[in-house]
Amino acid sequence: MHTALEKAIELIASGDAELLNILNVTAIMTLSSSVIALLIGVPLGVFLGASQFPGRKALIVINRTLMGMPPVVCGLIFYILFSGVGPFRATHLLFTVRIMIIAQVVLITPIVAGTMESYVEGIRFSVRETAKGLGISRIKSFFLLCNECVYQVFSSYLLGFSRSIAEVGCVAMVGGAISWKTNVMTTAIMEYTNKGSFSIGIALGIILLSIALLINILLSIIQRRASR
Amino acid sequence: MIISGFTKTYDGRCVLDFPRMEISDGSICSVVGTNGSGKTTMAKILAGIEKPDSGIRPVELNAGYMPQRSFAFRMSVLKNIMLNGDDSERAKLLYEKMGLTALLNKNAKNLSGGETARMALCRLLMKDYDLLILDEPTAAMDIEATTESETLIKEYRDKTGCTVFIVSHSLQQAKRISDEVLFLHEGRPAERCRTEGLNAPKTEEFRRFLEFYGV
Ligand SMILES: Nc1ncnc2c1ncn2[C@@H]1O[C@H](COP(=O)(O)OP(=O)(O)OP(=O)(O)O)[C@@H](O)[C@H]1O
Ligand SMILES: [Mg+2]
Numbered sequence: 001m002h003t004a005l006e007k008a009i010e011l012i013a014s015g016d017a018e019l020l021n022i023l024n025v026t027a028i029m030t031l032s033s034s035v036i037a038l039l040i041g042v043p044l045g046v047f048l049g050a051s052q053f054p055g056r057k058a059l060i061v062i063n064r065t066l067m068g069m070p071p072v073v074c075g076l077i078f079y080i081l082f083s084g085v086g087p088f089r090a091t092h093l094l095f096t097v098r099i100m101i102i103a104q105v106v107l108i109t110p111i112v113a114g115t116m117e118s119y120v121e122g123i124r125f126s127v128r129e130t131a132k133g134l135g136i137s138r139i140k141s142f143f144l145l146c147n148e149c150v151y152q153v154f155s156s157y158l159l160g161f162s163r164s165i166a167e168v169g170c171v172a173m174v175g176g177a178i179s180w181k182t183n184v185m186t187t188a189i190m191e192y193t194n195k196g197s198f199s200i201g202i203a204l205g206i207i208l209l210s211i212a213l214l215i216n217i218l219l220s221i222i223q224r225r226a227s228r
Numbered sequence: 229m230i231i232s233g234f235t236k237t238y239d240g241r242c243v244l245d246f247p248r249m250e251i252s253d254g255s256i257c258s259v260v261g262t263n264g265s266g267k268t269t270m271a272k273i274l275a276g277i278e279k280p281d282s283g284i285r286p287v288e289l290n291a292g293y294m295p296q297r298s299f300a301f302r303m304s305v306l307k308n309i310m311l312n313g314d315d316s317e318r319a320k321l322l323y324e325k326m327g328l329t330a331l332l333n334k335n336a337k338n339l340s341g342g343e344t345a346r347m348a349l350c351r352l353l354m355k356d357y358d359l360l361i362l363d364e365p366t367a368a369m370d371i372e373a374t375t376e377s378e379t380l381i382k383e384y385r386d387k388t389g390c391t392v393f394i395v396s397h398s399l400q401q402a403k404r405i406s407d408e409v410l411f412l413h414e415g416r417p418a419e420r421c422r423t424e425g426l427n428a429p430k431t432e433e434f435r436r437f438l439e440f441y442g443v
Contacts, residue, residue, distance in 0.1 A: 126299040129277050133293030133361075134312045134352060144311075148302050227337065 007199035008206065018179070019203060026165065026184040029097055033104035034161040041109045041160070042153055045116025050124050050145060060117060066110035075173030078103040082174070095176040100184075103174045107167065108160040115156040116149065123148055151226035155219055162215050166208070229253055229359070229391050231287055234280035236269050244269045244415045246286070256385060256392040258402035258423075261412035262437070267395045268296055270412065271363045274393065289391075292357035296364050296395075298348030300336035305347050308336045313354035322350040325376055341368040349377055353384050360384070360392040367397065378405045399426070399441045411437065 011019050048060055080086050082094040093099040127148060131141035168186035175182035177191055185208055189201045229251050236244040244266040251257060259267050272278040275293035276285050301308050305328060309319050323329060326346040331339065336347060345368045352360075362381070366374040382405060385392050396402055402409050403423055411419040411434045419434040429435040 123299075126295070126297070127301075129272075129293075129295050130299040130301075130348075132277055133275055133291075133295060135290065135292065135355060135357070136311070144301055150302070 004198040004202055008203035011200060011203045012206065019200060021180055022183050022185055022188045022204065023207070025097060025182065029100050029104065029171070029184055030161060030164045032101045033108060034157065034164050036101070036105045037108035037112050037160045038157045040105070041112025041156065042116055044109070045113035045156070046120055046146065046149065048113065049117040049120025050142070063110050063114050063117065067114045069107065069110070070169065071107055071167050072169035072173065074103055074107045075170035078174045094174060095178060095182055097175070097182055100171045100175040100182060103170050104164050104167065107170055108164055111163055112156045112160045115159060116152060119149060119152045120145065151222055154222045158215050158219055162212060165211060229287060229289065231274065234273065234282060234286045236273060236278070236280050242415060244273070246270065246417065249417070251391055253391055254385065254389045255407040256382070256394065256405055258406035258409045259393055259395045259412060260397070260399065260402060260409060260437070265412040266415040267412055268363055271361045271393065271395055274359070275361045287359065289359040290357050291359040291361055292352050292355060294348055294352050294362045294365050298344050300339060300344050300347065302335070302337055304333050305336045305339065306332040308347055309351045309354060312351050315354070318354060319350070322353055322380070325380055326350050326373065327376070342370060342373060345369055346373055346377070349380065353380060356388045356390070358390050360390050362393065363395045364397065365394065366401065374401070381405065399438070
């Protein structure tokens with residue numbers, strides 16, 4: 001155990017090539033999927049939270065269900081759709097980083113949208129009542145509502161980001177955890193632990209935890225800024 | 229001004245049944261009543277925030293409304309005030325009167341309850357309305373701010389000639405500021421009188437209500 005930890009630190013310090021590749025694939029996947037989820041999820045969440053139309057409640061319930069979807073189920077669906085028997089087999093996307101990104105977008109967008117929606121839902125009546133009471137135009141009052149959401153956008157994004165980087169079931173299924181190609185931090189930890197070589201697993205674990213720590217520090221800074 | 233009759237139903241329960249009513253233009257009317265008697269509902273409907281059952285707003289006037297719980301937008305106090313008009317002279321008169329000068333650059337989200345209410349009143353009074361509806365504007369304010377608010381409201385009325393409704397739990401305030409008093413009881417205007425007539429209630433409910441205040 002002691003030597004495994006030592007070796008892990010050595011791996012990080014020496015910039016081991018495979019370790020760097022894993023980090024690179026992870027960064028591409030996580031940043032892409034979380035940014036796409038942000039671009040879709042924020043407008044969707046604000047729309048769901050601020051609008052009024054029949055079927056809105058149903059959409060919110062569906063979205064909340066998707067928020068809690070087990071990643072392996074998402075992986076399974078994409079696996080079936082893109083595997084040799086699925087309708088999208090011709091795309092040859094299975095076991096690529098692209099399909100991992102797409103599957104993660106499906107997984108994360110509901111989280112971004114859902115947290116935005118519940119935040120907007122919480123303030124929409126007060127904002128509307130106050131703006132309308134002043135006689136402020138609808139458009140301006142919508143911008144005021146958006147302005148209230150700025151910090152929530154950051155924390156929703158970070159939530160999506162950390163879900164993406166920590167998630168293993170879905171990316172393992174659709175990515176296949178192929179070394180030098182689709183192996184990300186979480187899947188690599190599984191793989192190397194199964195092979196009995198703990199050091200690279202520990203090295204990745206240390207990096208993952210550091211990123212989680214960083215995200216939480218960022219979140220708390222944002223929360224502090226928001227209340228100032 | 230004329231308020232056409234309307235009703236308001238929440239979850240199958242009629243919480244407000246308001247008859248047609250005439251109010252003389254430019255008067256200040258205090259709306260009093262127990263918790264849940266329908267004051268806020270009435271204020272929201274007159275202001276056009278909520279629709280009555282018929283869907284038609286009972287008054288056709290350009291109304292300004294201050295909610296029972298004021299909302300501070302995520303920006304400085306000054307920006308909050310200037311949201312409702314760009315006349316900085318007018319803003320200055322208002323915020324100086326309401327003692328907000330030292331707080332102008334502060335994030336409005338961090339104001340205390342009473343400070344938020346003072347800011348909300350300044351913000352509202354930045355524009356000229358034909359009808360002003362204030363839902364317990366001074367409930368969170370200290371005595372000094374309350375007095376200043378009352379002065380401001382009266383000056384505003386004198387200047388613009390608008391009609392004012394003030395929901396209030398203070399009969400003292402009603403006496404100080406209003407020309408008449410409207411008493412809501414279980415969703416109906418049970419009694420309406422000139423402020424001078426407060427010591428001669430006509431209905432039993434109003435008499436009991438006044439008794440609690442020791443009038
Ligand atoms: N959105 C709503 N949904 C359901 N019931 C409501 C709603 N708003 C108000 N009510 C009900 O309508 C009644 C009148 O409420 P209202 O807020 O007008 O009272 P109020 O006179 O302003 O009371 P308070 O002195 O506490 O401010 C209450 O019984 C309340 O429960
Ligand atoms: Mg009320």
